[in-house]
Amino acid sequence: MQRVIELVRKEFRQLRRDRQMMPMMLVAPVIQLIVFAFAISTDIRNLPVAVCDMDRTASSRDLIRELTSSEYFRLIGRFDRHGDADRWLDEGRASVIIIVPRGFERDLKSGDTADLQVLLDGSDPNTATVAMSYLSRLIQSRSVRILSDRSIRSGRVAASSPSITAETRTWYNPTLASALFMVPGAMCVIIGMSATIATALAIVREREIGTMEQLIVTPLQSWELMLGKTLPYLAVGMVNMAAILIANALIFHVPVRGSLTLLLALGGVFLIASLYLGLLISTLSRTQQQAMLTAFFFLMPNFLLSGFMFPIANMPQVLQWATTLLPLRYFLVMVRGIFLKGSGFSEMTDQFWPLTIITVAIGVVAVSRFQKRLD
Amino acid sequence: MMPPAIACVDLVRRFGTFTAVDRITLQAHVGSVFGFLGPNGSGKSTTIRMLCGLLAPTSGQAIVDGIDVARDPESVKRRIGYMSQKFSLYEDLTVRENLEFYGGIYGIGRRGRRARIDETLERTDLTDNPDTLVRELSVGVRQRLALGGALLHRPRILFLDEPTSGVDPISRRRFWSLIHELTAEGATILVTTHYMDEAEQCDRIALIRSGKLVADGSPADLKRELMPWPILSIDCANPFEALDIIARTPGVRDAALYGVHIHAVVEDTAVADALRTALEASGHAVYRIEGVAATLEDVFVAAAEGDADA
Ligand SMILES: Nc1ncnc2c1ncn2[C@@H]1O[C@H](COP(=O)(O)OP(=O)(O)OP(=O)(O)O)[C@@H](O)[C@H]1O
Ligand SMILES: [Mg+2]
Numbered sequence: 027m028q029r030v031i032e033l034v035r036k037e038f039r040q041l042r043r044d045r046q047m048m049p050m051m052l053v054a055p056v057i058q059l060i061v062f063a064f065a066i067s068t069d070i071r072n073l074p075v076a077v078c079d080m081d082r083t084a085s086s087r088d089l090i091r092e093l094t095s096s097e098y099f100r101l102i103g104r105f106d107r108h109g110d111a112d113r114w115l116d117e118g119r120a121s122v123i124i125i126v127p128r129g130f131e132r133d134l135k136s137g138d139t140a141d142l143q144v145l146l147d148g149s150d151p152n153t154a155t156v157a158m159s160y161l162s163r164l165i166q167s168r169s170v171r172i173l174s175d176r177s178i179r180s181g182r183v184a185a186s187s188p189s190i191t192a193e194t195r196t197w198y199n200p201t202l203a204s205a206l207f208m209v210p211g212a213m214c215v216i217i218g219m220s221a222t223i224a225t226a227l228a229i230v231r232e233r234e235i236g237t238m239e240q241l242i243v244t245p246l247q248s249w250e251l252m253l254g255k256t257l258p259y260l261a262v263g264m265v266n267m268a269a270i271l272i273a274n275a276l277i278f279h280v281p282v283r284g285s286l287t288l289l290l291a292l293g294g295v296f297l298i299a300s301l302y303l304g305l306l307i308s309t310l311s312r313t314q315q316q317a318m319l320t321a322f323f324f325l326m327p328n329f330l331l332s333g334f335m336f337p338i339a340n341m342p343q344v345l346q347w348a349t350t351l352l353p354l355r356y357f358l359v360m361v362r363g364i365f366l367k368g369s370g371f372s373e374m375t376d377q378f379w380p381l382t383i384i385t386v387a388i389g390v391v392a393v394s395r396f397q398k399r400l401d
Numbered sequence: 402m403m404p405p406a407i408a409c410v411d412l413v414r415r416f417g418t419f420t421a422v423d424r425i426t427l428q429a430h431v432g433s434v435f436g437f438l439g440p441n442g443s444g445k446s447t448t449i450r451m452l453c454g455l456l457a458p459t460s461g462q463a464i465v466d467g468i469d470v471a472r473d474p475e476s477v478k479r480r481i482g483y484m485s486q487k488f489s490l491y492e493d494l495t496v497r498e499n500l501e502f503y504g505g506i507y508g509i510g511r512r513g514r515r516a517r518i519d520e521t522l523e524r525t526d527l528t529d530n531p532d533t534l535v536r537e538l539s540v541g542v543r544q545r546l547a548l549g550g551a552l553l554h555r556p557r558i559l560f561l562d563e564p565t566s567g568v569d570p571i572s573r574r575r576f577w578s579l580i581h582e583l584t585a586e587g588a589t590i591l592v593t594t595h596y597m598d599e600a601e602q603c604d605r606i607a608l609i610r611s612g613k614l615v616a617d618g619s620p621a622d623l624k625r626e627l628m629p630w631p632i633l634s635i636d637c638a639n640p641f642e643a644l645d646i647i648a649r650t651p652g653v654r655d656a657a658l659y660g661v662h663i664h665a666v667v668e669d670t671a672v673a674d675a676l677r678t679a680l681e682a683s684g685h686a687v688y689r690i691e692g693v694a695a696t697l698e699d700v701f702v703a704a705a706e707g708d709a710d711a
Contacts, residue, residue, distance in 0.1 A: 032505030036494070043493050240489040240550070243453050244506045245479045399455070 029246055033254025037228070041258065051224060055216045055266040056273045062212035063205050063278060073157055074102040076120035078111060083131035089142075093124060098160045111145055121147045122157055209280045210365040211334045213270045214358050217293065218300040218328065221263040223321050225304025229255050230317040233308075248398045256301045263297040264290070283368030292360055292378070299353040299385035306392035328354045353388075356381040404467050406431045406558050406589035407452060412461035414447050421447045423612035424461065429591055429605065432584050436603030437593040440705050444612040445593045446486050449560050452591070453483050466558060479507075482551035486562040486593075488543050492536040496527055496546055499535060500553060507554035517553060525549040526575065540567040548576070552583075559583065561592040565599065577602055597698040606697075608704050615704045620697055627704055628695035630654060631670050635663040635680075636689040643685045650679050657702050664699055 041047055075094055079086050094101040102120060105111075114120040123145040133140040144161060146154040232238040241251065267290065274280055282289065303324060311317035329335060331345060332354040338346055349355050356377040363369035371378070405428040414422040422444040429435035437445050450456040452463045454474030463470040465477045490499045500521060504514040522528050525545040535543060544564055551559060561580075565573045577599060580590055592603070600606055601620050608616040608623070616623055637643050640663050647665050648656045652672035656665040665676065673690045680687050 028508065029506050032502055035505075036491070036498075036502045039498060040491065040493050235492075236485065236487045236489040237491055238489075239455060239485050239487075240483070240503075241506075242455055243478055243481065243483040244503070245475055245508070246506055247475075399457070 029250045030254045030257070033246075033251070034257050037254065037258040041262075051220065051262050052265065052269060055220055056269050058216045059209065059212050059270050059273055060277065062216070063208045071097060072100045073098060073122055073153070074120045075099045075122045075124060076103045076105060076111075076114040077101060078105050078108060078123065078125045080106075080108070080128045081126045081130040085131040085134055086126040089126065089130075090124065093161065093164055096160070096164065098157070115145060115147050118147070121153065122161070124161075205278045206280055206366065207362075209274050209278050210361045211358055213267065213274070214296070214354055214361050215329065215332075215334055216270065217263050217266050218296060218354055218357070219325055220266055221259055221297050221300035222304040222307065222325065223318070224259045224262060225256055225301045226307040226311065226317045226321055227304075227314055228259065229305065229308035230311050230314050234313055242398050246398070248396060249393070251398060252305065252393060252396055256305060259301055259304070260294070260297055263300070264294065267293045267297075280365060282365055284364035284370060288371055289361065289364050292357065292364075292374075292381075295378075295381060295385060296353060296357040299381070299388055302385065302388040302392045303353075305396055306388060309392065309395040309397075328352055331355070333358055350380065351384065353381055353384050356384075403431050405429055405464075406433075406466060407435065407591055408462075408464040409448065409452070410462040410464070412448065412451060412463055413459045414444075414451055414456060415459045421612050422451070422458075425607075425609065425612070425614050427607045427614065427617055429589055431589050432587050433589060433604040434580060434584055434602065435589070435591045436600045436606040437591060437609070438595075438600055438606055438701060439593075439609035439615075443609045445609065446562050447612075448609075449483075449562050449591065449593070453481060453560055454478055480556055480558055482554070482556035482559045484544075484547045484551045484559075484561045484564050486566075488547060490535060490543075490547060490550055493534065495532050495534055496522070496538070497531040499546065500549060503550050503553055509554065521549045521553050524552065524579065541569055541572045544568050545572070545576075548579070557588055559588055559590045561590060563593050563595070565594060565596065573599070597696065597701065600697050600701075608701065610705055616700075623700050624695045624697065627700045628666070630666045630668060632693050632695050632699055633665045633667055633670065633673055633676070634659070634689075634691055634693045635665060635676065635687070636661070637663070637680055638686040638688075643680055643683075646679055646683055646685070647676060650676055655703060655706075657699075659698065664693070666699070666703065 041051070077090050077094070079090060090101075093099060099122065103114070105114065108125060111123045111125065114123055123143075125143040125145070127141055127143065130140050130142070142165065144158070146158060148154045229238075232241065271282070271286075271289075304321070307317055307320045307324065311320050327348070331338070331341070331349045332352050333349070334354065338349050338355070341349070360369070360374045360377045360381075363374060407427075407429040409425050409427050412422055412425045413420065425444075425448055427435075437448070439445050447456065451458045452465055452470060454470045454477050458471060466480050468477050468480075470477050491502070494502065497518060500518045501514065504518060509517055522531055525548055527542070527545055527549060530538065530542065535546065538546070544567070548561070548564060551561070565576050568576065573596070580592070581602075584590055592599075594600060603620065605619055606617070606623060607614060616627055618626065635643070635647065640658060640661060644656055644658060644663055647653055647663055650672065652668050652675060654666045654668060656663055658664075665672075667673075670692050673692075677687050677690060
């Protein structure tokens with residue numbers, strides 16, 4: 027154990043002295059959190075809208091004012107001829123076009139159904155869907171029926187996407203509510219990713235610059251070397267997690283409804299899984315560059331399949347099975363549970379045990395591959 | 402008789418289909434300096450790595466202090482010190498921090514460690530810069546530190562892989578006086594070098610080429626066995642061009658540049674007259690031709706250039 031302490035002390039000395047690593051490991055997670063929470067936000071804000079008012083009546087002006095005065099949309103221009111709509115969308119100046127046909131007020135007044143045409147730039151289907159749902163809610167509140175000529179453009183989304191009304195409620199966020207969903211998830215992704223990469227690099231770096239050779243000729247045991255190279259990054263990971271929780275409290279205010287202790291304890295387990303993964307990657311790579319690429323190869327599926335960005339329930343069956351191998355999947359559910367629902371440990375055994383088993387499995391593979399040898 | 406401190410028996414190491422070390426057998430006796438010589442890429446470092454338990458042999462045996470390295474590498478590691486060819490201490494730690502770290506790894510207790518480090522700094526002439534970051538040190542000082550790291554736990558057997566490459570002559574001399582001090586205390590040292598003056602100081606030398614052992618013995622033995630022919634040292638104008646003419650003169654077995662002179666291995670010292678005539682006929686002024694004793698460099702060049710399957 028004495029030797030492990032020496033290794034840990036040495037590792038921290040080096041970390042403290044490294045002007046690049048230190049900020050990267052402590053500040054980067056917080057910045058990543060902010061980027062994740064804002065950039066992957068599913069909320070829309072200030073979407074550019076162009077309007078073609080062919081009715082030119084008090085009712086049409088009222089409607090347009092109401093639609094464009096919300097924080098979601100921003101009126102950027104008006105045009106007169108219906109045919110110009112194409113240009114506004116093609117040039118990317120507007121993401122949404124609202125066309126009020128002639129006779130709008132007359133129809134409203136006579137009790138007929140008044141029609142309204144909305145065109146959306148569907149090249150970003152997510153934004154288009156969210157915009158559509160915002161608009162329809164605004165319009166519904168005025169009880170106006172829309173002619174759903176939702177010519178969603180650019181061919182990527184089917185012209186008459188039937189999902190639009192179905193998804194309205196899921197996506198609708200009157201406030202910046204996606205932070206609620208993003209912050210816990212982003213925390214999981216960030217601490218896992220940093221721990222895996224930091225461990226893999228720390229080991230491969232020593233091999234690459236040659237210092238590993240000197241370590242190998244000492245009486246240091248494999249397990250001591252392994253512990254000595256992972257424990258420092260467990261500590262760094264816990265500090266990262268704390269930093270993210272503090273940043274959340276200061277910036278996003280997503281409340282932690284459940285137990286903070288439980289959150290940190292589970293974080294420890296998940297970090298161990300991530301460290302083992304880093305160790306495994308280090309046994310597969312000769313250079314730091316290789317280690318980086320291998321790490322991304324392993325971490326990419328985590329982004330896409332863990333349920334961080336897309337709901338697992340919507341994935342094809344085969345992929346759903348694949349996700350059961352990802353530690354992040356379980357950790358994510360538990361963390362969101364603690365954050366949003368205030369879940370306790372007894373409600374998480376379905377997640378906790380698979381996570382533990384997978385952690386042990388990765389550990390066994392990594393440790394058996396981790397040899398105190400040059401070749 | 403005492404068993405050898407270091408022994409290889411038919412040691413082989415392949416990388417894929419390439420054989421880096423090809424059935425090397427050698428022995429280094431306790432308390433001796435064993436020199437390991439050979440051209441670049443001949444397999445010296447690979448052999449040392451197998452002796453230190455860093456690489457597994459493909460076949461054959463490496464025995465250090467009576468222990469089979471393949472069978473019990475960890476016991477071997479406690480008994481040896483190793484200085485690798487490439488500097489392998491931490492550049493982002495200071496001299497003292499590096500020694501403290503390795504002292505801890507070798508299990509030297511906190512109390513004893515300080516004294517041991519001071520003693521090592523003293524021995525390796527590092528007392529001037531114990532708190533300098535290694536990154537800022539010159540090559541010579543780094544090499545002394547690397548030696549200090551290998552000595553710290555007082556191993557009885559030391560493997561030094563080109564410890565003096567890039568080190569100035571005065572520091573090299575100090576390095577070697579330390580090596581002799583250590584062997585006087587009973588340590589066994591296996592050292593590789595490309596410097597012939599260093600090779601001369603070894604008790605025994607092994608010469609390898611393309612992974613094969615070419616010769617093995619004391620410097621005097623090697624000179625006698627490998628260089629049975631007399632050598633003429635020729636001092637003339639334009640030695641580069643003259644080399645060709647000399648090599649083609651009958652009675653000359655081999656000729657090589659040796660500083661600004663040419664050393665010609667001849668069948669008989671009488672060839673000197675023929676050489677003088679040939680050189681002067683081709684317009685090269687001859688200042689001096691004299692018989693000299695063979696040096697290790699002559700031996701080394703002759704052995705290194707010999708046919709590969711000799
Ligand atoms: N890990 C490896 N994989 C493949 N080939 C290797 C490996 N290590 C060494 N070699 C090859 O084995 C041969 C012997 O290398 P080695 O380093 O033992 O030579 P050396 O005698 O120490 O040379 P130098 O004087 O340049 O240090 C070289 O051709 C080298 O390219
Ligand atoms: Mg070498």
